[in-house]
Amino acid sequence: MKIRYFKLWTTKRFRSRRTAGEPPGARLEVAMYILLTGPAGLFREGVERLLREFAHPGEVVASACLVEGWPGERKPDCIVMDGDCLRHASDELDAARRHTRMTPVVVLLEKAEPRQVDEFMAAGVSGCVEKSASSSLLFGALRLALAGGIYLPRSLLAASLNEPPAGADAGHAPGTPDPHLHLTPRQIEVLALLAQGRSNKMIARELGCAEATIKTHLTTIFKALNVRTRGQASAVAQRLERVHEKQITRALDGSLSIGTLLANMESQFYRSGDVLFRKGDPGAEMFYVLRGQLRLAGVDVRLGAGALLGEIGLFSPERRRTATVVCESDCELRVVRAADAIRLYYQEPEFALQLIRLLASRLNADNVRRAQNV
Template identity: 60%
Template structure:
């Protein structure tokens, strides 16, 4: 994997480059002073990470951002974030914005989302709580912001099926994945997207995702899919670390500190104290991760050979904020298990 880091030479760039080298075992990090100019085709980077401070220093950098964001995932590092500023950058096609005060885990989370075809929003943007503004020179113009902020009439023209397509697009699904989830032809998805883009007055998937993030109908559709159990946890966790465990291996013991949850892809896990067996498609370890004391409530042992995705606490929190389906699934799962525990105690 090749990552391109652009920005002024110095301690900050060197520090970010060191972090990026920890992202994956095979990652190669290249550095440039700026984004403007041709990028080597041998090979092209899989993702660009850009120091957002460069945008206030050169109009050429902002134009280069718009051009490169159409060709590959691009993540911008910002000193601070405000909703209007994020809107403008996402409208430019950026696949993610990360505040410089964020943790390394959040940066890695943004890269995973961007590389998977999604759009990563800072937590302040998702919570509707903007903080200190980015310098005005990197803000989108009002006219440009208007392109990414379609009016209510445009929203109303979208059919329920098109809203479903838009809701899945906003979660980073490809056309093929949308077609599979909605049980329709990929050509039908393309037709829907053409209509959606025209109705919302957008020109890219990134712009459509930014518009969808502010549409109540999209959020309602995402929640409805989660309530109906239409959540593909395997897809949501596809970029998380996969591990294999031997039969009889202990994942964790009751009372241990909790730092991650597990998604079972293959095999069977037994929760010893509860006498419960969990198979493929199950999640475990979520109660300890979200409880105030962060302690395991049961011992988990692999009954058979298992293959699992592990999700660290930081990634779980990020998914909770960014993926409504994931958040609602966890909520229902935790409540269901607490109710079952209460019945057993009674």
């Protein structure tokens, strides 16, 4: 989990559309879409009205529960859930957990209990807001979640600052690491992943160990950092140089699995000979190759499983494809829409660094080919 504060231009993009007179290559934005789930009644109707005000001129859809598919088949930009119902419906929490990887989820609670909030954070939830909060505070939490940050209730933060953790040394303030304890390299790895919002199961999968082992590491980490919740540990981790170094190292050595990161993305299938896109086409998404092989027409470049492509057309100012790509075999591709790519850029520093390196390497390769053709 990570607590971040970003400039809010990243959320304004959802509200604008292409205006009359703009050239075809200009940025085409879509209105924000929020999915609200919870039992029908006065509370849900009131929250729905507030969300319509926040998302204007976008769309808010209310549903009794979170389902596998999306209403209208469009993935929401944010999900708001009645957290008090989640406590009594484990299947709803499991459904939320499946979607939190790529869609910010904010839950509304009657009272923010530390253990409950911790459970939601472990599930990947981006924010917990108490139902007694003001509409402006709710809007702020939504903006932070959309920008890739984490929102924790003020009451919980205040309590965590005033109450010492269970078993903590009274001589150390909460969140002050115990100077007599140290973290091993493996525990630093665990803490670095926890600070990026990974659940215990995700951390265990990435490090190739048992989930029980991760829980043991976290017990030691919490004691060493003098904290008692994942939120507090994440906040302390942001101040530890060793954690930052580990995150940078993972990005530089390619430890991040793009395939795992994009596991919840939509898959599309193409047959041999299909043209994925043509040079000059608008670039509205990029692709991750799950299987098959593609060829960049006009240059001797082929891309296979594990490759990422289409990023230049997505992030360049003109938003246009710079090459024609043809499927040389049957292919299965993950589709990364523009909104998801931008959210990943802010939520996953390792992904951002890999993307920058990929863009730089491809632009350099283009320059080399031009020089050879002169």
